[in-house]
Amino acid sequence: MTIDGSRTEVRAVDARALWQEEFDKAKKRGVEFTSLSGAPLAPLYGPEDARTDFENDLGYPGSFPYTRGVHPTMYRSRLWTMRQFAGFGSARQTNERFKFLLAHGQTGLSTAFDFPTLMGYDSDHAHSLGEVGQVGVAISSLADMEVLMDGIPMAEVSTSMTINGPAPILLAFYIACGERQGVDPKLLRGTVQNDILKEYQAQHAWLVPAEPALRMITDVMGYCAKRVPQWNTISISGYHIREAGSTAAQELAFTLANGMEYVRRGKAAGLDVDEFAPRLSFFFDSHLDFFEEIAKFRAARRIWARKMRDTFGAKDPRSWMVRFHTQTAGVSLTAQQPENNIVRTAFEALAAVLGGTQSLHTNSMDETLSLPTEKAVKIALRTQQIIAEEIEVAHVIDPLGGSYYVEALTNRLEAEAERYFAEIERRGGVVAATEQGYIQKEIHRSAVAYTAAVERASKKVVGVNCYVEDEKGPTIELHKIDPAVEREQHERLAALRKKRDGAKVKRALGDIRDACKSSDNLLERFVAAAHADCTLGEIADVLRAEFGHYKEPKIL
């Protein structure tokens, strides 16, 4: 500030008062001026609302606290990875979709599994009836994984696998599959979601209770640090928390609280924080409130950097960084006038890019009706390509940094997250808070509040509570899963069980049982079991027998 800074300030205050007077007098639209999360919004933000210390709160991209991005060059060096989540039907069908996506310029794979796989049941288990291949691909064994990755160079492509309870088992199938392709595990790149805490809180595909589940996660961290060093061992996910109905602040807070719990567990298991923390990655939702989402991504980076350096004593800057994948908000899509979903997704994708995401999935317009068709997926991928290539937004790093509004939102979200961290701490930590149903109740409360806001039309949804059209039936073509997939999976499993060496299977499962009772690394045993052609369900049955079932707390 110059020598007459004080006078400038006086004039600024006068000008603001003048504006406020004009503003107060004017007629306003009769709507609630709140964020999508329901937070009140000022009509204007100024320097007084966005008190930010440039050096400590923002800094430069690629340096602490990474508010402006994790890389010094961001998208000038490399665009984000365009990674469409895909999986349906049989391993053969998903393998074809993977090749289709790679041929159209996608740069990484992302695998969706069906519910039986997500819950650790083979396709021929009684609980799997009607679910095989429906919401993702059915993978019951190494043989299925080999079909899934057939003809895909595993040393070159990075693969993300959205699986949690049985994540270590599917990762074992992937590692074994690479070995059969002749690929050294050291060359494998990818991510396994492996975030069990948010399963108990929001997504609900679990295998065993929290303590043994957390032990398996530290087993994965320990094994990969030494043997699969390029693998992201957990993708700490806010996506499902948000989709289950949370606000942006809750998504941020619960995700990072879960992340901190994994760090504590890793340290408690005797691992050096800088050995595993650089391989932790994150996964966020990008919802419809454009600025709130951008602020959320920025706040996530800043909070995590501070916690990792100052609370957990990490020394390696890679341990401080939030590298994250983003998916546009599935819940924001409407079954009504589904083509409008292309537009919603484009805005959400843009927020993710302006928020500095490392990879991105854009939803397809038809996903409130069924799994996406090839055409819908292609439009979704093209949406990212238009953002990357046509609209010139990827040239400038953190382009909204310094916006009074975005900085104020970033600060507010950080403060809200801190309040949740304190409450979780008061409840005895994130595992206790989850077992008490506290986090689930918080999410449910927000979900109900949002539904109520839509129903009284204080939150508008085009085609649902405004600009409604009379629609007779689906206006777009839908993708349906052939029920024959389930039968074929049964046949494949029967054939596998017949041809494999039964004694080897028994021994491998016995080794897993022993490892459950000791502190031996379970992932190592799972890889051996994969090579012996043990199925997912057989391995998971051992874990369920040894560790028990998870029981969800009643919140309703």
Place this chain on the structure above:
Amino acid sequence: MQMTSRKIRVLVGKPGLDGHDRGAKTVASALRDHGMEVIYTGLHQTPEAIAEIAAQEDVDVVGLSILSGAHMALFPRVRAELEKRGMGHVLLTGGGIIPMDDMATLESAGYAKLFGPGTPTEAIAKWIQGEMEKRWQAEGAQ
């Protein structure tokens, strides 16, 4: 309109391995707000377990929430299990991610009305109330 003499008893069920419970819980809360007695089964229930709870609790309505694509397998199984337990009279309804032609197939096979994404909870509550009024009036007339 004549008010119903007793509370409508509803079981909100999550059959199969599907973990998406936002819709089920939101609808359950909304039906409670509309004066119904609502029991929520929790996640990952077999059709047998749902029918068992429905019989034990002597509910009037069973609402299934299915976002897993398994609706064509699960609705008929829940119906069959209800019938086995003498609960064939129950008003069976539901919703989720269900393509419209599947909805039409299920509805024409007698699985009551199904509700898709974006349906106001108010509309579900009003529909259940209307159906129960009709049933109780018919029973009263007998």
